[in-house]
C-alpha cells in the first residue's frame with residue numbers, strides 16, 4: 001500500500017492568470033514520486049471537485065493569488081465533502097495573510113497553507129505523512 | 139479488498155455511480171487480485187468502441203480529443219476518456235497534464251476523464267487501459283477515447299488494443315515521417331492532420347495521403363482516410379467523427395482478426411503475469427528474496443522463486 005503513488009490534483013481556482021507557482025509545486029510532487037494531475041488555470045470550485053472525483057485523488061493542491069481565498073477555498077472544501085470526498089487532504093499555496101490562514105485551517109477544512117518561497121520538501125513531507133495517516137484509517 | 143466488496147463496487151459502477159467508477163479505476167491502476175474480481179464481475183457488460191488516439195508530443199491529441207468528444211456528445215453519445223502520460227523514470231512519479239486542454243469538457247456529466255501514468259510498462263499498460271475501458275463501458279460510456287503519446291514500444295502496445303487507431307500528425311513534419319512514423323502509419327485506421335488552420339497543413343496533408351496510398355495493400359478493404367482537422371477553428375470535426383463511427387461499423391462485419399488475436403494473447407499474458415507474481419509472493423522464499431535484494435542478482439532470485447513455486451505449488455487460496 002505504501003508503495004502506491006500518491007495521486008494529487010493541482011488546480012488553480014479563480015481568474016488570475018499566471019500559474020508558475022502551481023507548476024513548480026506540480027513538478028516537485030512528481031519528482032517526489034507522486035502522480036500529479038495538473039488542471040491549469042481558471043478552475044471553478046465545481047470543476048475542481050469534479051476533477052478530484054474522476055481522478056480519485058487523495059490530495060487536492062490549490063494555488064491561489066487572486067485574493068479570493070476566503071471565498072474559494074472554503075467552497076472547494078465544502079463541495080469536496082458534499083461529493084463524498086471528505087478524505088482528501090487539502091493543501092493551499094499563495095499569498096494568504098496569517099489571520100486568514102489560521103481561520104482557513106482551523107474552521108474551513110484546509111489542512112495546510114504555504115506561502116510563496118516555501119521549501120517544497122516541507123510540502124512533500126506534509127503530504128506523505130498526512131496521506132499515510134488517512135490511508136491507515138480507510 | 140475482498141471479493142464481495144469488489145462485487146458491490148462493480149454493481150455501483152454498472153448503475154453509473156461516478157465515484158464508484160473512479161474508485162474501480164484506481165483498483166485497475168494498482169493491479170493485483172481486485173482486478174481479476176472486477177473483470178469477473180463486469181465481463182460482458184457494456185458495449186462500445188475504444189479509439190486509440192496517438193501521435194508525437196504536442197501533436198494536438200488532447201485538443202482533438204476535446205472536439206471529438208463535443209461532437210459525439212452532440213450526437214447523443216456518452217464519452218469516456220483515458221489520457222496516458224509517461225511516468226518519470228527517475229522518481230516513478232508523473233505529471234499528467236492532458237486535462238488542461240480538455241477544459242471545455244468540464245461539468246458535462248456525459249463525459250468522464252481519467253488520467254493515467256504509464257509506469258514505464260510495456261504490455262502491462264495495454265491491459266490496464268483495456269480494463270479501464272471495460273469499466274467505462276460498463277458504466278455507460280459507450281465511446282472510449284484513449285490518448286497516448288506515440289513514442290516508444292509501450293504506446294505501440296496500447297495502439298494494438300484499440301478497436302480504432304487514430305494517428306495525429308501535426309503540419310510541417312517534413313521528411314521525418316517515413317522513418318519515425320512508419321510503425322504507426324501501418325496500424326492507423328484513420329489519420330488526422332491536426333492544426334489544419336496553419337498554412338503548412340495542406341502540404342502535410344498531401345504528403346501523408348501519398349504515403350498512405352503507397353503503403354496500402356491492393357486488397358485492403360478499409361481505406362484509411364487522411365483528414366484535416368482544426369481543433370482551434372473547429373473545422374473538419376464532423377467528418378472525422380463520421381470516419382471513426384464508420385470504422386466501428388465496418389469492424390462489425392470485418393473483424394480485424396490479427397488485432398483481436400493479439401489482444402486476446404495480451405490479456406492472457408497479463409493474467410499469467412499477475413497470477414504468477416501474486417502466487418510467488420505468497421511463498422516463504424519471498425521474504426528471503428526481499429532480504430537479499432541488492433546483494434543477489436534479481437534474475438537469479440527470480441529463478442530460485444520459480445523453482446520453489448514449482449516444488450511447493452500454491453501456498454494459499
Ligand SMILES: Nc1nc2c(ncn2[C@@H]2O[C@H](COP(=O)(O)OP(=O)(O)OP(=O)(O)O)[C@@H](O)[C@H]2O)c(=O)[nH]1
Nearest residue numbers: 194195196197198199200201239333334368369370
Ligand atoms: N493552431 C492550432 N494549434 C493547435 C490546435 N490544436 C492544438 N494546438 C496547439 O498545439 C499545442 C499542443 O496541443 P495539445 O492538444 O496539448 O497536444 P497533445 O498532443 O495532447 O500534447 P501532449 O499530450 O503534451 O503530447 C497547444 O499549444 C495547442 O494550443 C489547432 O487546431 N490549431
Ligand SMILES: [Mg+2]
Nearest residue numbers: 199200235236
Ligand atoms: Mg495531451
